[in-house]
Amino acid sequence: MAMLGKRRPSRAASGKSGLVRQPAAKSTSASDTSDALVVERLAHDGRGVAHDATGKTVFIDRALPGERVDAAVHVNRKRFDEAHVKALLHRSQQRVEPPCVYFGQCGGCQLQHMAIEAQRTHKQDVLCELFARQGIELGPPHVLHGSSEHYRRRARLGVKIDGQGNVLLGFRAAHSHRLVDIHQCHVLVEPLQALLPPLRALLATLEAPRLVGHIELLATASECVLLVRQLKAHALDAERWQAFAKQQGGALGAWLGRESASLHWYSAEPVLEETLQIEGQPPLTLTFAPGDFLQVNADVNQQMVAQVVKWLAPAPGQHVMDLFAGMGNFSLPIASGGAKVHAVEGSASMVARISSNAARNGLDVSAQQADLSDSAAVETLLTNQQHLDALVLDPPRNGAETVCKALSRYPVPRLAYVSCDPATLARDAAHLVQAGYRIKQVAVADMFLHTAHMESLMLFEYEG
Structure with a gap:
């Protein structure tokens, strides 16, 4: 992985992007146009990508690479069309029978017609392509995954x-x-x-x-x-x-x-608990309340936390800061490894939750509220928390651009970034690489099986 995270010379756009940039024009009424198309690849949202006889891009619902389909356009746009499959003329070997009877109707799962391994390969490819657009080469990401069914809690x-x-x-x-x-x-x-x-x-x-x-x-595990x-x-x-x-x-x-x-x-009020069991650590119990953020896939979340702990290898005497800390999903296991952790959250109720969870587990975690999208607040935070050994970022979908820009002036030796949006991760990673950080480890977490959504994890080290 010698090239991992290294800048490469910029290149001209290939015109084969999987991202769909929606123009301002509104959809027109459904069209009766029908034509046989060859699917070239998948867009990032899981739709097949083809080109019609005029060269116009067509995004086709539930079509797979290599398939030849009779497609009907149902939305005409200026730069591309949207279509669905009327007839499958040539079938991909990656196509499987969807396990759910509501596939194609329910919008919850977009990829059930695709073999599991092919789904995961697609997610790896999406991450690599988005980074390539930023001029950053990635090696094949490691994949974290769990059960292929009944995973959503x-x-x-x-x-x-x-x-x-x-x-x-x-x-x-x-x-x-x-x-x-x-x-x-x-x-x-x-x-x-x-x-x-x-x-x-x-x-x-x-x-x-x-x-x-x-x-x-x-x-939860109990009710x-x-x-x-x-x-x-x-x-x-x-x-x-x-x-x-x-x-x-x-x-x-x-x-x-x-x-x-x-x-x-209407019933007795429940005690909501999440248990994290990281190898080499005692079990940790985190309490939460209705409305608090909780990852939908317990097994994959456990693997993500374990991966971050392994990458950072927290030890007594180390200082780690956890930004967008939630209820302490990463803060507590890192503190359990011996490090002193400072957790930061935008919500006052979640700051209180982190503090109570840390006290319950007897861990050295301090917590504060801060707006991590505000550059002045981030500047103050990083100024007051110097001499950090590591930093954890686990932001919402809009990413952590303000923090990543500030980290060029306040570098930390190691940084673990956990992202639910690979596009904003690639954007933020470009800021970090430009500032002297290098990507050392990459993983894709198949948190949302059968959908185009994913979690991505990266370990950065500062090389100046």
Whole structure:
């Protein structure tokens, strides 16, 4: 990996980008145009990419590289068209039978028609291509992955009443507000999957089902939690929810109100806990509350934390700062390795959560609130936290550009960056490489199996 993270000379654009840059023009009405096209590759969102007889780019839903398809254009745009497959004329060896009966209707999983290993290769390729656009060569990323089914421990189901008065429960269709009514879900963990039939039956008995907007499902190691988003309280339906909670044995609450919703429990209030078991460390228990961020895939999250701890190798006497620290997902395991950790979060409630979790586990973690998108705040933070041995970044989708720009003036020896958006990661990495950091390790975490989404991890070292 001698070339890993090294700048290369800029090159002319190939014209083969997988990213779709949406023009301002609005979609036109569906077209009857139909033509046979050869799929050249996948776009970053998982759609097949082809070119029509005029050379115009066509993005084709659920088409795979190497396939020849009879495609119908359903959206015409100035620079590209969007299409779907009318007939599959030549089939890719990567194509498999989707495991979910709602594939193609539900917008939750875009890649179930693609073999698992091919999905992971695609995600590796996406990361490498985005970095290539920044002039940075990557070696093949390592892949972290878990089970290929029943991995999702957190989900939000929409609730709607159709024109005939039937209650619909499910996920939205892709690029649409239309609700797809489901009776099962291939990716939900089994305890949540088992709740769908009785939940549907209960919704059909409610006096005022139109007051229900959506239902959040959450499974911890010890129990299942349902949170109902309800526009206002309804006494008779509250009794039904209470009976449901008692019958199912789980925790059930409701966010009540149109604007500033308050949480009311129909059951005993649960103690929500996440357990992290890192090799060579005692188990760590992190408490959290409804609304706190929690990764959807417990197994892959555990692997990501273990990978970051291994890369940073925290030891007594070291000082580490964790930015965008959440409830302490990385802070606590790093502190458990012996390092002194300073955690920073934008939310006051999460700062309190980090502090209580650290105290509960007897760990040396300090925490503070700061706006990490504000350059002055970041400058102050890095000035006050000099002599750091390592830094962890785990930002939201918009990345950590402000922090990465500041790190050129306040370099740290090692930096672990965990990203849920490979495009913003590539952008931020370009700032770091320009400032003298080099990429030493790369991993892709298949957190969201059967979708085009992924987590990426990188270890940077400062070489000046």
